[in-house]
Structure formats: structure tokens, C-alpha cells
Amino acid sequence: MKIVVCGCGQVGTKVAEALCQQKHQVTVIDRDVETFRKLEAGTSCQFVVGDATDQEILRKAETGTADAFLALTGEDNANLFAAQVAKELLKVRKVIVRLADPVRATAFAEMGLTTICGTDLMADLIGKKLVGR
């Protein structure tokens, strides 16, 4: 699959590396060129430097021909913005959005976006660990 990953922080880096290992064709977008150094040496990722909320940058990463688009930056609104450009304008079939705010995650899931809320997952896990031990 051809996959575009927005954000090369801790989450983005880990996801991009795993996808590369599974032989997917991965393009990573980040504003800061320095962040690409975090990716393992020899990884097959392509890089695009720029702001994922700029439609030109998304086109430069050839998002329109991607099978999947992952919005994984640490900023909820940037993720929601980029994901909606990918889904509604560039017609990417599979779009996944990382969010911190549970309310935004629920609201946009109702609008048809696939959202993953780190806060909800973490709270859930903490609760389970607490009861389990």
C-alpha cells in the first residue's frame, strides 16, 4: 500500500518505521527537517518537508494517489484539517486521525472520520491495570 504519514514525532516515527518494515511505500510529512533523523537509518521512507495543513504540501506528498492517510501530529486541529483535505478533496479511501481531545474525537467520528483518541485509550488502560493488579 501507498501510505502518507503526517507528523514525525514519537507516534509518527514508530508507525512509519513499522509500515516500512512491512514493505509499504511510506511518505512522511513534517515541518521540521531535523525530525527525519529520528527514523532508523536505511528506512525506505520518502520525506516531504512542510506544513501538513498546506494543501500544496499534501499534494506534493502525492496524497491523491495514496491508499491510506494517517494524521499523527501532536496537534488536534492540524490533524483534523489535513485528514479532511485528504478525505474530501483528495478522495483518499482510508483516513485515520490521531486526537488528544475526546470530545473532538467523538464529534468527528460522528461525521464519518476514523479517529483514535490517545487520552481515552490511556485512561482506559490505566483503569484496567489498576483493577488487574
Add this chain to the structure above:
Amino acid sequence: MFIVIAGGGKVGYSLARGLLAEGHEIALIEKNKQRHQQLSDELGESVVYGDASDAFVLKQAGANRCELLVAASGRDQDNLIICQMAKIVYMVPKTLARVNDPKNEALFNLLGVDQTVNTTNMISALIGHKMGTSFLTELMSFRNAEIVQIEVPEGSPVLGKPVKALELPRDTLLIASIRNDQVQILKGESLLEAGDTVIAFTTRSGEEALRTLI
């Protein structure tokens, strides 16, 4: 009318002051603590501290009972999500967003923002107009329709012809002309002169055709 404004920068602040002066009730949301303090000192309790894309902050500002929400920040991603949250969570009847990057205007309309104000295009059009290099200026836009102002140049092919004989683009109406501060509503028989300012209603594609015609 009760209006919520998101973003207390120069645009949001001056809008808030204007609306208060006209007797409207407003809530102004600002996420920078220092700026929030400054604004509260002047505008009092109508200034709310927080991130306007957070549903809790929107509610504190009264988004659940406002008639209009204006997203006036300098960041398009925030303006879009603020308007969408206002619609999805609080069913705000009308949202208006400032668009900073002209490329995003169509996206905002597609994603349900009711009205957009493309500040970058407006400013560049106005500068072009003041410099005298541009004879067509957009005054207002709605979706893909717009109201424009055109200065009829010397030697224009429209001179000496009645309005009804002009081959105007589709969905275009010449509304009025201003000559030496005298306003004249344009009718089929009206004649245009060089130096007239014409106000016209048109569409995005009609604008291009109008530039060629006049």
C-alpha cells in the same frame, strides 16, 4: 444578536468592539493568557479564556445559545475546526470563518462553514486597487458568487453601447454606476463612460469574462 467570536487578535478585537458599539451581545474567546488579560481589562466579562476548538470553552462562551459564531484567528486549521465543532456539538445556526490561505476557501465551504471571508485576497485586491493597477476589485463574496467594483477604463469596448447590448457573461448583472459621486441604477438603455465605477454581481467564472469585456 448574540455573537461568539473566536480569536482576540487585531481582527477579532476590532470586530468585537464594533459589534458592542452596535448594541450586540458578544463573547470573545482568546487562548493566550496575557492577551486575554489585556482584552478583559478593556471589554470586561465578555472575554473568555481558552481554546475555542475545545467544546467546554465554547460552552462557557455561550456557543449553545448564540446565533452566529465567527472564527477570526490567523490559523486556518483552527478556524475550520472551531466552526465545525460549533456546528456539530452546539448546532450553531450560522458560522463564519476568516480564511487566511486563499486555497482554503473552497474547502471551508465544502466542509460546512456557512460563510467565509478571505482576508488575504481582500487585502491584496484592495492594495491593487489603491495602486491603480487593478480595475476590478472584489467587494464581497458568497460561495462562488461575488459583488465586484469595476473602473471603466479609457478606450474600453463597452463605451457608447447601451448595457443591454453588452455580451455579459452568464449570471452577471451590472447593478449601478457611480459617476462624480452620483449613483445611477443601471438599466438596459444606460450608457457607460470612461472613469465610471460600476458595481456588478457575478460569479467566479463570470469575473474573468468581465475583465475581458470591460
